[in-house]
Amino acid sequence: MPPISLSQRSAWTRRQAISFLMQQAVENRHVLSLAAGLVDEATLPAFECQTALQMLLSDPVRARSALQYGTTQGADGLREQLVEHFARLEGVPRSELGVGADQFLATTGSQQFLSLAAETLLDPGDICLVAAPTYFVFLGVLNGVGARAIPVTADADGMRMDALEDRLRELERSGELSRVKVIYLVSDFENPSGVCLSAERRREVVEIARRWSRERRIVILEDAAYRELRYDGEPLPSVWSCDPSHEHVVYTQTFSKSFAPGIRVGFGIAPRELVGPLCDRKGNEDFGSANLNQHLLATILASGQYASHLQQVLAGYRAKRDAMLAACDEFFADVPGVSWVHPAGGLYVWMSLPAGISTGFDSPLFSLASKRHEVMYVPGELCYPADRPDWTAPRYQMRLSFGVLHSDGIREAIRRLAGAVRDVLSSPGSAGR
């Protein structure tokens, strides 16, 4: 029998590392996972969903409309609620927002919006500039469309604007500027590093995108997945709001982290000329996300239950973030060369080990941690684009999630991880790959 011939796209679509991590977690039941990006089960809004579904399904007209096919762009009622919700986050009255429901798309999680945006904007060989490190699933999406992810150095204030301009100048010199189509930014609490793009850089990046848009417009894709998961400090204006023309920034957000990932509702806001192409692409995929789920979320947003539930979610995650930071202080304080970021929101603590200690899947640390100490993390190298002649991804970092485990589990997991790191440090020669 001749082999099945896969498409070029399929070959580009790397097997996502997340599947490997999930499989490891299933195969090693005693392992405490700091890797899983799942949300805390205790926060899941079973009661709110039950009430809203009862309300929705007990009215035959609304029930039938929710159980019918919907539209590709998303249910009108939901998109109206999304405009209200977004205006509240932006701190402006709806009338001053500058966009209406016609520029909102409801998608199957924000992941689908990211994928639609990549499919719609990027041809094979086109360039997307990304912060290093960044969300590894989006790096997979870029691979899947044959686009090139080019890393831009980031620090405690997110992507560095001087580094971004340097990259653009290099690409201009090499004649590739016209291939630069997208700058991808996780503006709040970057996955994995937990850092936010500073207010000043938000303004600067819009100015840079505008100035370097020559033959083609450079689009900023702002992924605000963790925007509502802020535990300390004041919210920052979105990058989207720094572009009053609303021509450069495509914005996406999700209800997965702040409400329930099982509902799979996210949304995007696009410049007018992109709405049609995004919907056409979505039409090829599903001609509309699950209509019932959209009606469910619209009901929950309209009832005010979302806002009150979010307060409980924030209190829970704040306590777990604090538990993880306290455990890091307790178990890593005396391990030389280890540091970690204190995130003001999101779900992750980003830890750096001494540079010689590799954290990758094939490293001694990963196997010691998962097999002997029974704890798992996401190797930091997954969160960087592939190596380039002028750039090598760091291999000594880890993403530690405080999303799933309870505070006691978090403390125990960090204790185990510190044990694994100490073992590696005390056996010279076994640190690298």
Ligand code: PMP
């Ligand atoms: N963006 C970022 C930065 C994320 O971390 C995630 C989920 N881990 C997503 C987007 C996608 O989430 P969802 O599809 O559930 O909305």
